Amino acid sequence: MTQPAPFRHVNYGRNHRTATIVIAIYFVLIAAVILVDAAWWLMAILAAFTLPALWDLFTNRAAGVELDETTLSWFTGKRRADMALQDIDHMRFDTRLDFSVRVSAVTPARKKIRLPYESLPPHQIFEQALSAQGVRVERQHFSLM
Secondary structure, eight states, X not given: OOOOOOEEEEEESOOHHHXXXXXXXXXXXXXXXXXXXXXXXXXXXXXXXXXXXXXXXXXXXXXXXXXXXXXXXXXXXTEEEEEEGGGOSEEEEEEOTTSOEEEEEEOTTOOEEEOOGGGOOOHHHHHHHHHHTTOOEEEEESOOO
């Protein structure tokens, strides 16, 4: 039987969706100041909430996950971690109330190691890649933690 190909997924901070959303927010805030005579200082406070997104656009930090026949690795910015597949009892996919999916590696001792959200690929693709490598996957829907 042939081994599945290694899986690699990378997310970058600089993407069209983030840029479009930030530009749309600034457009709405400027329109509120001009058309509705909103207080500029209040709109500046609201614009401050976009600073983390601007930082991601500026730095273009990479985050991702790599999976081969022996190791699961993940990275985000300068942080990296890896785990041998033999040390993973199963992977747990938790669907949260906001429909985001959090992924944890569960060891045989039942210790959960949460993978950074920004490094994850779409959960269906990641689940298929894990299953192809023989890693058991558990789905938990709408958990709070």
